Amino acid sequence: METIDIAGSIGLMAMVVLTINIILGIFISTAYKKTAFWQKLPPQIKALKLIEIHNYTAYIALSLVLIHFILIPLDPNSKFTFVHFIQPWHAPHQALFVSMGVIAFIALFVVVMTTQQVIKNKIGTKTWKNIHVISYGTGLLFIVHGLVMDPLLKDRPIDFLDPEKLLVELCALLLLLAFIYRYQYKVKNK
Numbered sequence: 001m002e003t004i005d006i007a008g009s010i011g012l013m014a015m016v017v018l019t020i021n022i023i024l025g026i027f028i029s030t031a032y033k034k035t036a037f038w039q040k041l042p043p044q045i046k047a048l049k050l051i052e053i054h055n056y057t058a059y060i061a062l063s064l065v066l067i068h069f070i071l072i073p074l075d076p077n078s079k080f081t082f083v084h085f086i087q088p089w090h091a092p093h094q095a096l097f098v099s100m101g102v103i104a105f106i107a108l109f110v111v112v113m114t115t116q117q118v119i120k121n122k123i124g125t126k127t128w129k130n131i132h133v134i135s136y137g138t139g140l141l142f143i144v145h146g147l148v149m150d151p152l153l154k155d156r157p158i159d160f161l162d163p164e165k166l167l168v169e170l171c172a173l174l175l176l177l178a179f180i181y182r183y184q185y186k187v188k189n190k
């Protein structure tokens with residue numbers, strides 16, 4: 001397995017963990033414990049502390065994204081250097097979509113950092129919540145990035161039926177359903 005393949009697999013893992021993280025965040029922000037769906041779940045599941053899992057998955061995702069993009073320049077065939085993280089628009093392949101990945105990473109970093117108790121206390125709950133809303137945009141960015149990036153770095157068009165891209169599409173569908181659910185909750189509870 002080439003370094004670039006490992007980087008791609010870790011990118012996919014990061015995407016799955018981030019999808020779970022965003023969906024959990026949506027559950028938490030919509031009084032999930034009161035829903036008929038949650039009430040019907042087995043006691044073992046109801047005993048889970050979603051807030052803790054939401055926190056852990058954010059750290060896991062951030063670490064996976066870091067490994068994902070640190071590995072890429074280590075593959076000499078990739079033609080990537082560490083400078084491309086700071087200037088992704090100069091990336092040797094699919095610069096626009098690499099830039100989307102970089103913005104998604106920065107957004108994730110900002111959300112995780114502002115959730116640190118010391119910073120959260122300083123900025124206040126209202127600002128913290130407003131910053132947290134960035135996550136919806138982050139979701140869109142990493143989905144487009146993951147779907148369009150060619151794992152072989154040959155700038156090939158998207159193969160929508162490739163198993164890896166099918167996984168991206170599944171995450172996109174789950175996020176879309178979660179966003180719709182969140183929007184409907186907001187409208188009902190105005």
Ligand code: HEM
Nearest residue numbers: 007008011012014015069101102104105142146149151164
């Ligand atoms: C939230 C942040 C990110 C997520 C969730 C993510 C996820 C992904 C996914 C799912 C793929 C496709 C893998 C495949 O189809 O096999 C991918 C590819 C790629 N990503 Fe990211 N990525 C992120 C950030 C970044 C950043 C910051 C860079 C910086 C250079 C980057 C560079 C690349 C490159 C070059 C590829 C194509 C090569 C490969 O598959 O490894 N990504 N990423």
